[in-house]
Amino acid sequence: MIQISNLTRTFGSFIAVNDVSFEVKPGEVLGFLGPNGAGKSTTMKMITGFLTPSSGNVSVLGVDLDLDPLSAQKQMGYLPEGAPSYGDMTVLSFLKFIGGVRGFSGDELSERIDNVVVKVSLKDVLNQRIETLSKGFKRRVGIAQAIIHDPQILILDEPTDGLDPNQKHQVRELIRTLAKDKIVIISTHILEEVSAVCSRALILSSGSVVFDGSPDELAAKSKFHNAVSVKFTHEYDVMKKLESLANVFRVESDALSGLITIYPETGKTVLKQVNELIHSQDWDVEEFHVEKGRLDDVFRQVTIGGGA
Amino acid sequence: MSGTNLIMKRELGSYFSTPLAYVFIVIFLMMSGVSTFYIGRFFERGQADLISFFNFIPWLYLILVPAIAMGLWSEERKSGTIELLMTLPITVVEAVLGKFLAAWIFIGVALILTFPVWITVNYLGEPDNGVILASYIGSWLMAGGFLAIGSCISATTKSQVVAFILTLVVCFVFVAAGFSMVQDVFTEWAPLWLVDGVASLSFITHFDAISRGVIDLRDLLYFLIMILCWLAATTIVINIKKAD
Numbered sequence: 152m153i154q155i156s157n158l159t160r161t162f163g164s165f166i167a168v169n170d171v172s173f174e175v176k177p178g179e180v181l182g183f184l185g186p187n188g189a190g191k192s193t194t195m196k197m198i199t200g201f202l203t204p205s206s207g208n209v210s211v212l213g214v215d216l217d218l219d220p221l222s223a224q225k226q227m228g229y230l231p232e233g234a235p236s237y238g239d240m241t242v243l244s245f246l247k248f249i250g251g252v253r254g255f256s257g258d259e260l261s262e263r264i265d266n267v268v269v270k271v272s273l274k275d276v277l278n279q280r281i282e283t284l285s286k287g288f289k290r291r292v293g294i295a296q297a298i299i300h301d302p303q304i305l306i307l308d309e310p311t312d313g314l315d316p317n318q319k320h321q322v323r324e325l326i327r328t329l330a331k332d333k334i335v336i337i338s339t340h341i342l343e344e345v346s347a348v349c350s351r352a353l354i355l356s357s358g359s360v361v362f363d364g365s366p367d368e369l370a371a372k373s374k375f376h377n378a379v380s381v382k383f384t385h386e387y388d389v390m391k392k393l394e395s396l397a398n399v400f401r402v403e404s405d406a407l408s409g410l411i412t413i414y415p416e417t418g419k420t421v422l423k424q425v426n427e428l429i430h431s432q433d434w435d436v437e438e439f440h441v442e443k444g445r446l447d448d449v450f451r452q453v454t455i456g457g458g459a
Numbered sequence: 460m461s462g463t464n465l466i467m468k469r470e471l472g473s474y475f476s477t478p479l480a481y482v483f484i485v486i487f488l489m490m491s492g493v494s495t496f497y498i499g500r501f502f503e504r505g506q507a508d509l510i511s512f513f514n515f516i517p518w519l520y521l522i523l524v525p526a527i528a529m530g531l532w533s534e535e536r537k538s539g540t541i542e543l544l545m546t547l548p549i550t551v552v553e554a555v556l557g558k559f560l561a562a563w564i565f566i567g568v569a570l571i572l573t574f575p576v577w578i579t580v581n582y583l584g585e586p587d588n589g590v591i592l593a594s595y596i597g598s599w600l601m602a603g604g605f606l607a608i609g610s611c612i613s614a615t616t617k618s619q620v621v622a623f624i625l626t627l628v629v630c631f632v633f634v635a636a637g638f639s640m641v642q643d644v645f646t647e648w649a650p651l652w653l654v655d656g657v658a659s660l661s662f663i664t665h666f667d668a669i670s671r672g673v674i675d676l677r678d679l680l681y682f683l684i685m686i687l688c689w690l691a692a693t694t695i696v697i698n699i700k701k702a703d
Contacts, residue, residue, distance in 0.1 A: 196542070196702065199546040200545075200546060201542050201545050201546050201701070201702060202702045221548050221550065222548075224546055224547065224548045225548045227546070229543075229546045231539060231542040231543055231546070232539075232542075233539055235538055235539035235540045235542060235543055236540065236543065237469075237473065237540055238538070239473050239476050239477050240469075240472070240473065240476070244472065248465065248469050249547070251465045252462065252465055252547045252548065252549060253547075253548070254548075280476075296543075
């Protein structure tokens with residue numbers, strides 16, 4: 152378990168992280184979200200022991216990071232922002248170095264390397280110098296070094312940045328399989344990633360936590376949550392009738408696409424009512440779907456709106 | 460200390476996987492050859508010693524050691540790999556020592572490769588090989604001193620060029636402290652203990668003492684303490700500046 156209490160970090164007069172507290176339990180994949188400069192990387196740097204907090208405390212698997220950073224770092228795998236690595240080394244010698252530092256040698260080391268090389272598909276570039284690799288490969292080398300010792304805690308700062316869609320998919324699959332009994336924290340700008348891999352989302356804005364909950368809860372904050380969008384084949388006189396339905400908060404019609412969106416009152420659904428109305432009126436429907444909630448919408452709402 | 464060992468090996472490997480090592484060795488050997496035989500007039504002097512070789516070593520080191528030292532930490536900070544390094548289960552002390560030892564060993568290798576001069580002088584005459592050995596040890600210790608200064612300064616900046624220039628200046632101060640022209644500035648007004656104090660800070664004073672073939676514990680301690688102090692300073696600087 153990772154316990155973070157009242158973590159604050161200032162740089163001069165700038166408050167990068169402001170009194171952040173949360174816990175992460177094994178089995179959770181925590182997604183750090185937030186605009187650029189919200190304090191995601193700074194928080195990760197403090198969890199991994201790279202940066203000392205100005206105040207507050209990080210405890211990793213019961214170990215206070217301040218008192219014994221080394222034993223906490225042994226349990227962690229970390230991909231720093233931008234996936235830095237030694238460009239003049241080959242992928243193989245780099246992984247050997249990291250594996251050595253992680254305490255492996257001989258057969259066990261080669262076995263571990265073989266293992267991660269398969270996991271993140273590095274076989275083809277094993278003997279290439281890292282500086283000659285593409286951004287996607289560099290990122291994967293960074294992920295490989297983070298998981299080589301099968302850590303209990305995995306902290307990945309923008310793990311899919313710079314990867315193509317196939318590689319993104321592969322990395323997400325990897326995170327999902329790794330996550331079973333471990334603690335995984337990833338930071339990302341990509342909202343779809345949160346619903347794809349995370350069991351919990353934490354949004355930071357200007358150094359403070361503005362949302363902490365499951366991706367579904369996040370989606371539920373959207374005004375689009377459970378909204379129904381319909382497109383009719385003909386122009387019926389629908390607006391009045393839809394507006395008079397139970398639970399309907401508002402009905403919007405988009406003149407350009409012809410899509411009519413029916414927003415429910417908070418916490419209620421309108422699907423059944425709309426469906427019954429359409430059947431009873433015998434309207435022809437061209438398109439019909441229920442919105443789960445738009446994450447980018449909520450994201451803007453919580454990070455610009457100053458809290459939800 | 461296995462962390463030190465691993466970092467040392469990695470650093471040594473990276474010297475030889477880039478042109479740095481080869482350029483350094485070739486330039487060092489060429490310049491030491493030129494200074495010994497042309498400027499130092501090795502043959503014209505007609506004496507079976509390596510004074511004309513070791514006289515120039517401090518000056519060669521003054522330029523070449525900062526060139527090795529400049530990348531020790533500034534490169535690591537610039538490329539962001541310091542974040543990787545410092546979040547691995549390795550202490551800062553282990554990392555500082557590992558990097559320092561790798562560079563020191565590398566400079567030692569370059570120094571050993573000057574052995575043809577030693578063969579030459581033994582072929583031509585009968586030099587005091589004890590003095591020559593002492594001078595080699597003194598040279599290596601002095602290189603360690605320069606390197607430790609460079610390590611600390613390299614940790615303060617992300618720019619290798621800045622690290623190089625500052626290291627060169629600081630090293631020059633430590634070399635020049637023993638010169639008579641610097642001493643003259645002090646002798647006119649300063650008490651004797653201050654003049655002696657400044658002189659005893661000089662690399663040259665201690666290097667010359669060792670090069671005469673007299674290995675005095677104080678001279679050895681001077682270099683070792685110098686190295687340890689600057690490495691301790693490196694550790695402190697890294698702890699403060701690593702995340703900047």
